[in-house]
Amino acid sequence: MTDVKPLALDVDGTFLKTDMLFECFWAGLGTAPVATLLAVLRNFNRPAKLKAELAEIAPIRTDLLPVNPDVADLALRSRMAGREVVLASASDHRLVERLATEYGLSPQVFASDGTINLKGPTKVEALVEAYGERGFDYAGDSSADLPVWERAENALVVGHMATARALSATGQNVVEYPGGWKWKALLKAFRPHQWVKNVLLFLAMIAAHRFDLETLVPILWGIVAFSAAASSIYIVNDLLDLEADRLHPTKRNRPFASGDVPIVVGMAAFVALALVAIGISAALNWAFFGVILLYMGTSLAYSLRFKRMRWVDIATLAGLYTIRVIAGATAGEVYVSIYMLIFIFPIFVTLGCVKRLTELTLATSDEPLPGRGYSRRDRNDLLNVANLGAFGALLIFFLYSISDQGQELYPTTWILWIAMFPMAWWLIRMVLLGWSGKQDYDPIVFAMRDKFGIGLLMITLSLMFWAAGLWAEWFGM
Template identity: 60%
Template sequence: MNNGKPLVLDADGTLLRTDMLLEGIWKGFGTDPVATLKAFALVKDRAAFKAEIARIAPLRVDLLPVHEDIATMALVARDQGRELAIASASDVSVVQPLADHYGIERVFASENGVNLKGQAKADALVAVYGESGFDYAGNDKVDRLIWDHADHAIVVGDAGGGAKGLESVTKVRGGWSPRAVLKSMRPHQWVKNVLLFLPLIAAHAFFLDTFLAVCLGIVSFSAAASCIYIVNDLLDIEADRLHATKCKRPFAAGTVPIPIGMLTCVGLGVLALGLAFMLSWEMFGVVAVYMALSLAYSLRLKRLRWIDIATLASLYTLRVVAGAAASGVDASVYMLIFIFPVFVALGCVKRMTELALAKDDRRLPGRGYARGDMGDLLNMSALGMVGALVIFFLYSYSDQALSLYPDQWLMWFALLPIAAWLYRMIRLGYMGKMDYDPIVFAMTDMRGIGYLLITLSLLFYAAGLWTEWFTRLFG
């Protein structure tokens, strides 16, 4: 539609597939959480609060996801010789750079103590363009106060029903999909929670009630992990947009609104802790510790060299502890001591993979490593591998191992496929030939799965389980 009148664009949710205030808040929590929390003392003064958040966490406006249909509409309007303006309730310190980046001529934004939203925005536009002197594109119910004074309304999504009754309307598809929300939960990562079965397998506690309890624990841990994944993605939005593949994540790409992500996060957290409480107080405690440590990792620890790898190993180990808490099976101290260096090695593999796939020699965004650290990471992963094998060998002499695995020599033989699997993981990570998460990769790597199945078969044989099962079936 070309009526020759200026086209005024709202920013948050209209020109952009995101909300700049919420982006700033989450970036602030990631970079300066103390200052961001203090800023909430100004929340009753919306204009001052927005200005303080913009000061604490300035945004890279060139990275913000744009609504392509609105951007195209703006380009067409410019070609037709119409004036382009942006009118946003966000602070002028972020709106002006956004307008400059996209060549938008005039800016209306919150400044000087005025929160430019709703009626305040309508008054500002009418004062400049006159009644019905402009077209306005918006996406929120409150935008009805502006559309009532515009010549033509461009409505993104359903605008909360705010566009009902308008005579001159152009509707633009917006919103989000449940599939995108599910993607933000990273369901492919849930496969890592099979680690909860390790205590059950190690103790040979193959009972239906134990199995079902662990399955419920896996649901709890999956919800907890997804809750933290969402928090992590919200904290890392800007860094993800600079990443070759992470830029496609729902929040970075703007396919899921930040408020929807926040609500989903709360729901998952309640589900995780509720299910854990149903199982036992011990399980509740493990899930709570896991979520707290994961949050600390997202906020700070992942940026600290080597501490991040120790934290990753601890988070993997907590899954095994959770399996014991859910099933009521005692987790062997030897098993926990064995798996920790395994997970240290895999944590190094994760970082080596990221460095091998990086486009340049700069430090990874939001991480403390550069390609010059590849040698140290390789050495640490090799040390973890050797440490795990030595501990497994020592375990074979323990009273517990001798009672569970009478054929000790088969335990020693099982060291070979374990070593082969760890060596393969380290080698592929160093060469950048695996998924960014080594546990997820391990669950789909057929050769690696073969090594793990050989290990389990040997251990079951050493324990006499194959003979016992064969006798029950055919005896």
């Protein structure tokens, strides 16, 4: 490989581990969804114009985009050797020019200009006109780059091994570089550890003392549906939060933010998971189908708008947790009392505040959290609301214990009152751990791993079973 001829680098999937068109699309959905969707509808068959409009609607920070380390290292070594390194991309020229400037590459770039989509044959004609037949080396990552590789001196193939072998068979000089993505990384984007939240679907069954297979089996299917629905929304949330995640100390390692999984793969996974969730829910019953649509719609609204609104985001989070409880009731066709819903909502408000308290405590600056409406000055307000939520939940629990329905299900009322002590301990402990930054970023996930906290919850549940007379019924105690 000669050092005299310039090195032309494709951008999307080659120099970058992402695609700037999809980056702009999702950034636009997060900031100006209507304008973004209209731009797509107007220019669906005019890719160059679409890229220009999306780049205008949602300018992205190209300095945060994940770079392919092997290709970046090649570019650096080539520059240090005095070789011209140019970017040749189908992305909009403004983004490509900015990227070239940020990485000290040649100011001359080859890119789409709003009229011409610089891809495939169009790209190769531009490069041949500038450097001559076989007057350059070219690095690319897809079959669309075949026309360019065929007329380059050397073909640098990133993560497309079948194409590399085919090119080698024609006598072309080929150098292979690692690329692509792995299923394990995509599974990580599903956040399977978050599926533990769906144990909330069991709550209505437990509260109604319905411990039979006719109730359990549909709830288990409901958990599968909710897990698929939740994972589909997590993917959307990650795609909307790409820039914010890249500014976060730990979230920057998420599969889409880091470039480990292409955005287009995430979009396909979202559709597949959503179809699984909707299909299972429709097969169970129409009430559950309606609840899961409500959950997905509310979650999308949260991802698009509500999570950036102070206090609205916490109320929405609490609502999403509460919907899981309602989903369990509809899946198992179990009656859920208004007392129960009023009781659990303030608990989830408390946990929503704990989530934000943890993030603020672990934040490294006084600036507002990326993509959120809170900064460290809000910690005291969040603590106060968390405490009010805990107090409200305990008060409602007490009122339920002396209500007609409560006394019918839990005839030994004084034992139910004792259960309030470990419950209060658990709530206060969760708030204090969030205040001191000793929690996970998600309090529900933390609660399911916290052995001491699980012990408190088990004591609470055992006392409630005792108050209901279930121990005596089951074991003659």
